[in-house]
Amino acid sequence: MNTAKIPSLGYAILGLLHGKPSSGYDLRKIFASTSLGTYSDSPGAIYPALQRLERQGLIRGTIEESSGLRRRQIFRLTREGLAALKHWITRPVTRDDLEHSTPEIMLRFAFSEGTAGAAASVALLESLESALQAHFPALKKEYEGLKSVAPRSGWLAFDCGIRQTECLLRWTRHAIRTYRHHKGGMS
Amino acid sequence: MNTAKIPSLGYAILGLLHGKPSSGYDLRKIFASTSLGTYSDSPGAIYPALQRLERQGLIRGTIEESSGLRRRQIFRLTREGLAALKHWITRPVTRDDLEHSTPEIMLRFAFSEGTAGAAASVALLESLESALQAHFPALKKEYEGLKSVAPRSGWLAFDCGIRQTECLLRWTRHAIRTYRHHKGGMS
């Protein structure tokens, strides 16, 4: 398998293209108008990213001549691109994922059902739940150590992190229940 | 005023140095052992950052000869550095802050009390609260639009974002109450 690293923006693009083949301009509009991970809508980020993905064989662009407007290139996922997307979505959540990029986990989950099916969504959620449970005691312990030495605003900020983690865990369980409840309705 | 942009890591360093003058190695250990924003502990990030900050006149390093070990350079904030740190902390929270970097707001708050005093901490919290309140309706509206068209995992992921925002707002109010309750005890 091609193991070149793909940045978060790359996966966002792959996920969007899987949903609907689009041009670079279309993608820019999506990034500009929605709070999808809040990636930049700047051409200097998106067009080079598309070039990289095409060079890696994960997407393929075809020029659309039909309409009267200027040349428009529509990109589609290749088989390899779909495989890379699925691989990214289905791999288990690690402690590292948790500490460095919760938003990226959410991006993975957002694309999971349409790309890999509801079973993969649930698997990702369960992986996230257990990673959170494993991570939580260490967080609490660091908090206890901090509370005695840090200024008030320091431990309060840490408290915010703990609350957000608890909130995330509650959401995870809620999402799992949502899937279990009406288990039908796969796309 | 010197308006060169300072990246998030730069402010993290300024805040830590304000708390306690340290060497690059000390800072690396702090980043490696605590979950302070989860910055990298790699020398390739920290030493260049220290050089930049010194070039900008925000910190000054003095070589410590005393102990038998290898040359150690201890960095301290300059007056300009303290001013830059205060300026960063006391500026109001914008919608842009909210969308792109909640962790950075938390870093600002964590350093606020020790750097600019409890009054600045409360001001930052109040600014955050009003920014969150202003941002919330738009979030909800986007959610309503999404719910009808996106796959389940898509709107569930968005729901997570909403819950986290609510959680952050609750924490903000809790933190404000904490300050109001025993208003004494400034550092």
Added chain:
DNA sequence: CGCCCCATGTAAGACGTTACATGATTGA
């Protein structure tokens, strides 16, 4: 005609990552 929207790109620079290099001291 001038202006804005569509649509694509490039160039320069900043920042972080990974990996490597260096050298001194302490302890087995």
Added chain:
DNA sequence: TCAATCATGTAACGTCTTACATGGGGCG
């Protein structure tokens, strides 16, 4: 003496940001 730890740094590389460039089409 060999390894680990303290302590600092550099080099190559990839990616993102900001700003600029280009060019067709519709509209007033």
